[in-house]
Every structure is written in C-alpha cells, then in structure tokens.
Amino acid sequence: MTKLGVNRREFMSWMSRSGVALAAAGGLWPALAGSAGADTVQVTVLRGATLIDATGAAPCPDSTVVLVADRIVAIGGAGLAAPAGARIIDLRGKYLVPGFWDMHTHLMQLRTIVPKSHIVYGVTGVREMWGLPESHQARRDFEAGTALGPRMVIGSAIIDGPASFYGRGMLIVRTEAEARAAVRAEHAKGAEFVKVYQMLTPELLTAIADEAEKLGLRIAGHLADFVPVDAALVLRQKSYEHMFGFLFSTSREEAEYRRKIAELPFDPAASYPWFRAVRELERQAGDSFSPAKAVALARKMRERDGWLSPTLRVLHMVTSPKETFAGDERMKYLPPFYKEYWANGAAGWAPVTPEQIARQREFYERQLRLVGILHKAGVGVIGGTDCGNPYCFPGSGLHDELERMVAAGLSPMAALQTVTRDAARHVGLASEVGTVSVGKKADLVVLDADPLASIANTRRIHSVVSRGRVFGPADRVRLLAEIERAALEFQPPTTAARSAAVVMPGSCC
Template sequence: MVRVEANRRDFLRWLAAAGAGLATAGIAPAVFAQEAAAAGSDVVVVLGATVVDGTDGPPRPDWAVVLVGDRIAWTGPAAHLPSPTGVRTIDGRGRYLVPGLWDLHTHGLDLERVFPPLYLANGVTGIREMWGYTENRAARDKIVRGELAGPRVVMGSSIVDGPVSMLQPPVTKVATAAEARAAVRTAVAEGADFVKVYSYLGAEAFAAIADECRHAGLPFAGHWPYRVPQPAASDAGQHSLEHLFGVPLYTSAHRDEFLRTLAATPFDPANPRSFFVLARELDRRATETYSPWRAQQFFARLVGNGTRLTPTMVVNKVMCSPAGTFAHDPRLKYIPKDVRDNWAEQIRIRTPITPEEIAQQDAYFHAQVELAGAAHRAGVPLLAGTDCLNPYVFPGFSLHDELEHLVEAGLSPRRALQVATRDAAAFLGRSATAGTIAAGKVADLVLLDADPLADIGAIRRIDTVVAAGRVFGRAALDRMLADVAAATSAGANARSVGLPVHSCC
C-alpha cells in the first residue's frame, strides 16, 4: 500500500473516518477527532511493534497503535496507516507492545519522591493501594490532578481490624457490629474504592461489614479474618483473599485439627503478633499434608463465589529466606534509609536462622508456589500483587518478580501477563476501559525490547512506558530512576509528615 503523508489535522480527519473501534467503545469518532483537534491533544503513534494485546488472540506483528490524549484511538496494521507528520511517532520495530501492568497489593503511595516514579519506571501504570489514610489519598489526588507522575490508584479504606491488632495507627479497630458499620460509612465518605478487612476482625463485625458494603455498593477485600471460616468469608462476598493466608489449612487433610487449634487460641493484647505467628506455622505444617480432595472442594467454593486469591509470592519468598539473602540487592539504592533500617530490623526477628528452620521455610515457600498453581488450575482467578513496603519488596521491580513466580507456579507467560493486565482490569470492574490494547481504552502501555510470551523476564526490558497518554521513553525512565536514587542518597526520608514506616503484614 502506498502511504500518504498527512499533517496533524489531516491525520485526525483520517482517524474520524477510520474509527470503527472508537464507535464500538461507545465514542463517536468524528466528535472525538473534533474535540482532540480543538483541545490540541497530543497525538502519538506507536509504529511497527508486535502487539500483545492482553486478549487470547495471537500477537500482531508490524502493527500500529494511535493514541490521542489519554486514549487509544486506533489499532491496526501499520501498512493501513497514513504516514503522519506533525505527530509524535515511537519506533516499535523489533519491539513488543503490552498493556500497562497492575500491582494489586501495594502500600506506601505517600512516599511521593520514591514509590510513584518507581512504579512508572517499571511499567506499572495502575495499583491497588491496600491501606487508605490521609497522606495516601493526598498522593492519589496529586496524580489525578497531574501534579505528580504516578500510576492510576484504586484506594482502599483504613484497615479495619478487631480491638486487638498487630497494627499501629492509622488502623481502625472495631469491636461491635455498630462500629463496623460506622467504619464502612467512613470509608464511603472518604472516597475509598473498597473496604480493607484484617486478620483479627471478629465474626459479628465482619458480617456487619459485609452487609453494610452490600448496601453501599462497595467491595471488601483483604486478609482472612481468623474468626470467620474462610469459605464463609468467600460466601459473604469477600472480593479477594491476600497472601494465601489460611489456604494451606483449608486444603490440608488435617484441616479440622488445625482449625480447632486456632479457634481455641485467644488473641493476646500483650503480644498481638503471637497468634499470627501460630497461624503461619500451622499454615506451614498444613502444606505437608495437602489433600487434593480438600483442595478441590475449597477451590470450587472460591470459583463459585468469584473470590480471587492474591498470592504475593514475592513477599512470601522474603519471609521464608535467611536474613542476609537480600541485604545487597542493588535495588536498595532506591529505598530511603529509614525504610531500609526498618526492613533490616523486621527481617532480623522474623526470618529463619537455624539450618533446620531455613530448610523448613524453603520447602514452605515452594509449597506456596505449588498451591497457587493448583488454585489456578482449579479455575480460581489469581491477582498479581507484591505487598511492597514490606522488607525487600520493591515498588514496580517486584511485580516483575511476582510474574516470574506465577510462571514458576505453572502459568504460561501469556497467562501471567494477563493476570497483571486483562484480569486485573476485570477484577476492578474496568474491562471496558483498561486491561487490553483496543480503541477507546486508556493509553496505558509498555513497549518491550523482547518477547514476553517467550520469556516473562522480558517484562523487565522496557523501552517506553505510556501512562494515561504521557510518554516516558528510555532516557526519561533512566532520569526518573536516577532522581529517586539521588534523593535517597542525599538522605531523603520516607515521609516528611511524621508517619512511621508501616507495612501491614
């Protein structure tokens, strides 16, 4: 096909005529083009890349994707595109274009000089922030207003836990159904996208949260509340269960014995973490008595309810490894000193020490990976999340690690990529606007130097990131990383507002 030179205005006219994809997305192509021309919206063409669009369709070599402002306006064979002048063109030849990634379990967005740029530099264009408080909401709002470069943010409520809690403020502690309902109403008033439930929440309060969330039309998600049977939490509508907590117990031949031990053990206000340590040890022991029959029953319950599992294998790996394993990770140069110090102290008291403990925890981690794979094969939807702000879990970088763990669990590279793109958007109710590369969807994209379907490790080889239509080429991404490293090297602390370094798990 002979390609005709087109200036910017002519190119938008062509787009209006060619915009069947926009019309399918419910956007009038002519109106879209007119408004884009009037507003002076940026027009960007990614030309010649192999598009891996996040669907089950085949890769599309030598494809073109046209972006106007923060939307994808057209996709199709590059040969069908008029040769544009007056618009920005990104050379995609020999590269692979994928949807922007989502990390669906994060903390610490309010570390504004560190976390938001690290997400973007690693192709993470959307996150689910799992602990909502004033400073996090302020950071989110800066991103929305364009004052801070960062990912799209789905914001949780304050964490809602029982009157005994492992957490320090700003946790919300509730003891009664009335207090639990009030916590949901506060979450609605604060603009939370979901309610985060936690480990020591009582059964009565949990039931009240589930009911109040139904009335408010607000999802709830989080840890397994130990005083609620996990299948019952799924039945009640808990949207996702984090970290595989309790999943080994419910897939064990000795399930009832383990659950009786937990039920007979009170939460200790003087040592609130002791119950969590017991539950984790029982989870470890439960992986040694895995029952395919129990697993089939349990996973079928989750599938029937649409409950997702967020394995967060990357943080599980850290907690199952000896203290020195990550002490020299080169990515530590991006982490403020107060966070590094906090990580070193947590690791010192929480990770295995003796050879026997190290062997046990290594086996435990690999059993968790196998358990995630078994859940996937049973049809349980998985989410890709990292739990960053926990020790040696790095914003952005660690999502790449998590995708590699998903492949280790038995997912194909395509399925692992879909978990962090298409499936993430579906979970968040955003399938119509995000998660795949199609006309009418948001312009969140990552251009890679290698094929992620051949090796999921290619997700690290980033040439360009597009976040809400803003283009960050490799030089800009390198400057972003250098600025973060310089800020932390100069002694920038995690927070200037006096909040402690807190992670939730």
C-alpha cells in the first residue's frame, strides 16, 4: 500500500486533540522536518497488534502505534483515531516488538548479502566487532538511505599481542607504546569502542585501557587468557565475549589453573596450540565450579558495569560434532564456497570420539548454566551471534541465539530484552532504540505468534519496520529471493586472496 500524505496543519491539530502521550521535541520535530513534501508528513499507523514494548510491562492488546518518518510519535489503544490520510496497517492477531540488535556481528562487507539478511529477519541494529573500512562505508550508505541495512555501532580493528592465535588482518602490539598508538589510530578512524583479544598481557591491556579512557572509548572483546575477569573489570573492560575465562574465574582451583597457564610452552610464532591447550584447561576447570565464586563474580560485574556477551550459538558449534549443522537450509543464502569453508572451520574444533563428544557436551552445558546463574544474579547479558563463524548465520542466527538464551534459564521476556532494551543500554542508545516508546526510532518487528509463549515465535516474522520503512510479507519474500540470487552470483576470491574483508576464521572472533 502506498503511503499517503497527511497535511501538516491537520496533523498538528490531530496531535493537540489526541489525548495520548506524544513525542517530545527531540523525537517528533526531526521526524516532521525530515518528511517528504513541503506541506505533508508521511504517517503510518500500526493498528490492532498486541504490543510487547520490552520494558518488562505486561503486553498491551489491540494497540495503536503511530509513526512519522522514522520516529514513533504516539502509542495508544484501539480508540486512538488515526490522522486523515495516514497509511493504516491492520495487525490484528499479531504481536509488535522492538527491532532486534545483534550485539556481535561480522561480515557486513558482503554488501549484497549480509545487510539485507539482517533486516529481513528483524535485526535492525548491530554491534560490528571488527571495524574494517568496509564496515564504516556500509554504515554511511545505510544512514544516507542509498543502501538497505541496520543501524551500526562499530568497534576498532582487533587489537592483540604480543602474538595472536589468529593474526590475519589484526593489530598486533608488542609494547605499551604500540598499544597506545593503536588505540589512538583506531579512534581517529571512527571506532566507537576498542576491541581487545585473547593474548594481551596485563601490561598491554593496562596501556590500552588507559588510552581508551583518555579518548572516551569503551573496551569490549575477548577476556585475555593472561588476565582474570576481576582484573579486566578493574581496567574497565565492559563486555566479555564467548565466555572465555569465566570457568577459570568460577573454579575452586583457579590459582592452580592460573599456574598451569603460566607454565604452558608458548611460541609467539605458532601460538594456536597454546590457545587450544588453554581451552582444554578451561574445560577441566569446570569440574571444580564454585557457586560461591560465581556469586562473587556477579557482584563484581554489577559493581563495575561488566556485561556478558556469551554468543551461545558459536559455543554450541565449537563443542558439537562437525555434521551437526552442515545440512542447514539457510546455506543457500550464503555464497556456495561457504559450504566447504564452514565445514572445514567446524571440523577444526569438532569432537570426534564418543568420549570427546560427551566431554564437549558437558563443557557447553556448564557454560550455558553459568550464563543463567550470572543473569539471575543481576549481570547484564546481551545477545549476539558472532555471525561469520561456521553456521552462525547473519540475521536468522539471532533467533538461534534467543533459543539458546532460554535454554540457559532466561525467561522469554528476558531473552528478548538481551537483544532490545539491554542491547540499547549497553551501547548507550537507550534514548533512541530498544523499546517501543514514544520519541524513539521506528525500528519494529511484527510477529505472527506470541514470543512470550515461546521464544521460537520470534522466527515467525510477519513484517519488519526499519528506519520507519515497512517491509511486509511480500517485501520479505522479495528480499530473501534477492539474497539467494546474490549469494549464487557472488564471485569468491582465490584462496590466496581471501582476507578478513571476505571470510572469517573458523573460531570465535
């Protein structure tokens, strides 16, 4: 249905007599000013859905939500009259929730595939965890309206050192001066936070934290294996990805495992075996889990505003037999070479023997339970997929993550909030996105079934609203067809030419 124009004067009159909470000047007036046409505004009315605003309030049946351009300007019940000339969308029997945020993404550089994949599955915002030049260009295009894609918060290039188990395309720092210079350089390029990695020493992380604080940047990323969680919290690291290190910090025998890590043979020129050896020690540390230490860790995280970004889908992948996900029908939405690429990446981690499979399943279940324990104890949890890693799909993968969150013990509402309200809080955008509230950006998802009855219902998407633009059922079918076609047409680089700009490692990033 084509949007209709609403006369501005009539719209202002409608505002004054509506009797509902309307957008404050900071939200409504930019929407009006940005509307097309000198004398009209573009108004969309979403009528009849049950509103789940993600604040924690009870669902509101038969709601009416009024949008002007990319802002929510009014919320009311069935009795809220629509302005004359508005586009009215009947959503009776549907459920309206905020747009989702994937808080750990990559691969925005696959411009014909990944951005649309996010939007079509309701992901209207992302935290991009590797600040490549292509990511910044993508955001400029999305904000300008010249390309379709989610809102973006973009980190620095990944900083690691004095070595790295991955290495390719990363910033390797070996001295405190190099660490400080790397932070300054990434800030100059537009990074909104500093992404840190696995092998940083306490001295290097301290230098990064000090320089980041001077520049007003947060720190996010992997917990370095040489740095306990409580020490990283003191250094103001704000988010912790993939659960790395958390079973050490909740072990009754933590000191013994720290000693073992320090004694592991370490070759900077071939550091991957060291990294894998630490992961095996971490699996073993789960045998001596201490509930009391978990509670103490949760208290420290609350006090220091530390957030957990567990990326449960990727943790499930790396602890599962290699054939577990290989037949996923969503592979058709990625270039054909990803079938082999992801299979090889998964095989590098996959348990093989029955004994290995049982041990890794137990390891994953322990990580899952720890997420639930920390969340129950008040630690902020944010949902992210690490898309780009094997079988971590852009867009649709967020629904896998939500189901894993519920499996960890979160309620459906709490899981939903990890990718809406709490995601927005973490990136400092709570006044703009994250809940369905007057004055906020018009990023919304319409579902065919109640996500609070079953979190799996977030997959049952009817429509998506991104930046005020409504993508209905026919639009979503069209977008999926475009993604599938773009995937088939994608020309993969040669093996020698593959870089971080196109592919991801076969492990957490």
